[in-house]
Amino acid sequence: MQRDRYTRIVSWLKVLFPLAALGLLSTLFLLSRAIDPGQAIPFAEKEIQDRLRDQRITAPFFTGATAKGDMISFYADVLTTPDGQVGSNRAENIRATIKTAEGVTFRLQSAVADIDLAQDHAELMSDVILMTSTGYRMTSELITSELSALNLQSPGHVYGTAPAGTLEAGAMSVQHSETGATTQLLFTNRVKLIYKPKPLSE
The missing domain is CATH 1.20.5 (Single alpha-helices involved in coiled-coils or other helix-helix interfaces)
Structure with missing residues (x-):
């Protein structure tokens, strides 16, 4: 059973x-x-096209040393390649630091910058601020910089403060002297310095 x-x-x-x-x-x-x-894709068609066209990198940085021993570093919040142009990059909220071999530090900051690594060139635009460890704080609408050497150029008007007072000039440059032993901060084209002596300490 x-x-x-x-x-x-x-x-x-x-x-x-x-x-x-x-x-x-x-x-x-x-x-x-x-x-x-057709409903399984979580992104809109325009968003997908934008992502494919504009490559986006968050918090990029670039560091290197020049042949003269200067240390150069660039930092940004976002780096994009507008319109898919290879080699051309746009950085937002960029900060750059240059420490020379003799110990002088230059700091730059700008809301927007165009960087081309292949051309060894960067353009910082719109209210660019340059600060130095020697007491200068200058503002310009455009400052260009090499990426492999100390060569800052402001072809237009600059203004700000210096150790001796307020300073204005039609152009500014930062580069090594002809001998390469020192770093030169040069102001040219109608330089105007208003001297403000430091108050005597009691």
């Missing part, structure tokens, strides 16, 4: 298991047909 009962149970299971498997497969097939592939 037990053997007959066991045989009947096995026979029923042989029928039920294939039926259950077919039921599961049919359910999966119906569910898969109910999914709309």
Whole structure:
């Protein structure tokens, strides 16, 4: 009796298991047909096109040393390649630091900068601030810089404060002297210095 009962149970299971498997497969097939592939993409078409065209890097940085031993570093919040132009990059909220071999430090900051590594060139634009460890703080609308050497140029008007007072000039440059032993901060084209002596300490 037990053997007959066991045989009947096995026979029923042989029928039920294939039926259950077919039921599961049919359910999966119906569910898969109910999914709309056009609604499965979480991004809008314009957003995808923008991501493909404009490569975006968050918190990029570049550091290096010049042949004269100066240390140069650039940091930014975001770096993009506008319109897919290879080699051309736009940085937002950029900060740059140059530490010369003789110990002078130059710090720059700007809201926008165009950087071209292949051309060894950077352009900092719109209210660029230059600060030095020797006491200068100058503002300009445009300052250009090499990436592999100390060569800062402001072809337009600069203004700010100097150790001796307030200073304005039509142009400014920072580069090594002809001998290369010292760093020169040069102001040219209608330089105006208003001397403000430091108050005598009591």
